[in-house]
Amino acid sequence: MFDFRDYGNGIVAFDAGYVRPILAAIHMVIEEGRVAFIDTGSNDALPNALAALGAVGLDAAAVDYVILTHIHLDHAGGAGCLMQAFPNAKLVVHPRGARHMAAPEKLVAGVCAVYGPEYVQRVYGDIIPVAAERIIEAADGHTVSLAGRQLICLDTPGHARHHICIVDQKTSGIFTGDMFGLSYRELDVDGRQFIFPTTTPTQFDPDEMRQSIQRLLACEPEAMYLTHYSRVDQVSEKGAELLRHLDVLIALALAEKGAGSLRQVRIKEAMTAYLLSQIRAHGCCLPEATLLDIWGTDLELNAQGLVVWLDSLPD
Numbered sequence: 639m640f641d642f643r644d645y646g647n648g649i650v651a652f653d654a655g656y657v658r659p660i661l662a663a664i665h666m667v668i669e670e671g672r673v674a675f676i677d678t679g680s681n682d683a684l685p686n687a688l689a690a691l692g693a694v695g696l697d698a699a700a701v702d703y704v705i706l707t708h709i710h711l712d713h714a715g716g717a718g719c720l721m722q723a724f725p726n727a728k729l730v731v732h733p734r735g736a737r738h739m740a741a742p743e744k745l746v747a748g749v750c751a752v753y754g755p756e757y758v759q760r761v762y763g764d765i766i767p768v769a770a771e772r773i774i775e776a777a778d779g780h781t782v783s784l785a786g787r788q789l790i791c792l793d794t795p796g797h798a799r800h801h802i803c804i805v806d807q808k809t810s811g812i813f814t815g816d817m818f819g820l821s822y823r824e825l826d827v828d829g830r831q832f833i834f835p836t837t838t839p840t841q842f843d844p845d846e847m848r849q850s851i852q853r854l855l856a857c858e859p860e861a862m863y864l865t866h867y868s869r870v871d872q873v874s875e876k877g878a879e880l881l882r883h884l885d886v887l888i889a890l891a892l893a894e895k896g897a898g899s900l901r902q903v904r905i906k907e908a909m910t911a912y913l914l915s916q917i918r919a920h921g922c923c924l925p926e927a928t929l930l931d932i933w934g935t936d937l938e939l940n941a942q943g944l945v946v947w948l949d950s951l952p953d
Contacts, residue, residue, distance in 0.1 A: 640653045640659075640686050640689065641663075642690060647808075648667060648668045649666070650690060654679025654682075654686065654716075655682045656680055656683065656712055660822070661867065662712055664686070665813055665863050666691075669784045672785040673701045673703075674702060676804060680762045681715065681719040682716070699724075701724035702785075704717060704729050707813065707817075707865065708800050710816070711749055711758075711761075711762050714735070717729060717766075718739070718766025719763075721766075721772060728772055729773045731774075731802075732775070733777055735800040736770075740773060745765070746765050779792075787807070790804065790805040792804075794850035794853065795847075796851070797816045797836060797842060798838075798841045803817055805859070809861075812854055812863065816865060817851065818833075818880065819834055819880045820866045821833040830921070831872070835880055835883055835884045836866075836943075837939075837943040837947070839942045839945075842946065843947070847884065887909060890905060894908070903941075905945065906937055906938065906941035910933075913933065917929060
């Protein structure tokens with residue numbers, strides 16, 4: 639049975655089936671029998687998406703919108719596949735991402751250049767284009783009406799320049815994609831949640847990220863719904879923790895600015911040591927090997943993104 643979480647407020651989260659269990663969540667907003675999906679995982683998500691619809695007594699015809707927080711493939715790789723399955727749906731995406739959903743060749747080529755075409759094919763499969771007439775470009779403040787339920791799109795750069803967060807006016811919850819960091823449920827201790835930033839390449843910008851996080855906090859949401867992984871409560875406290883971790887990661891990166899070809903390795907080592915110390919202070923007793931397995935991809939991508947950011951700084 640795949641992970642399925644019904645929060646009782648018209649918001650459901652389920653496992654996208656991406657790479658490992660409870661790594662990536664897809665959220666459904668349900669209002670009067672109409673549905674908006676937020677983020678899509680990869681093509682592998684379709685069976686779980688259909689099962690999630692069935693679990694709430696609905697089918698593919700009920701889906702009015704597929705909303706992407708951004709176009710990184712762990713969030714948007716399955717968009718074309720889901721749009722084929724949901725004939726009534728419109729795709730909602732940041733204006734900077736719209737053209738890549740209609741013609742994904744450059745997006746796929748960029749990912750292949752980093753990870754190799756074999757990896758991209760194995761993890762994501764074919765990235766299916768979405769007809770341009772089915773795409774809605776969501777600039778800052780764009781409102782999606784789901785059977786009268788208002789979902790407001792906020793332009794939130796810092797992780798990527800094509801990132802939006804979606805405010806659900808009915809609950810005051812916010813769907814944050816990667817903007818409010820990562821919080822994996824395996825790391826919860828007695829209901830307390832651990833959170834840390836994602837500094838993935840290539841558009842990470844710490845100043846913009848701080849501003850976007852602060853903008854989300856100013857909305858005073860009752861909860862954040864992260865793609866990695868779903869609902870985070872005690873938002874003010876978690877926001878402060880997230881910003882504190884971000885400041886430390888930036889300091890660790892700047893300390894290695896002059897390390898040349900060793901920068902990425904040294905940043906990753908320092909970040910790993912820091913996060914292990916923080917998760918132990920949090921009270922998590924999972925073996926170190928398990929923690930490193932959970933964080934493996936994130937540590938590598940965070941280190942890569944910090945190096946790309948260092949390279950963007952003036953000499």
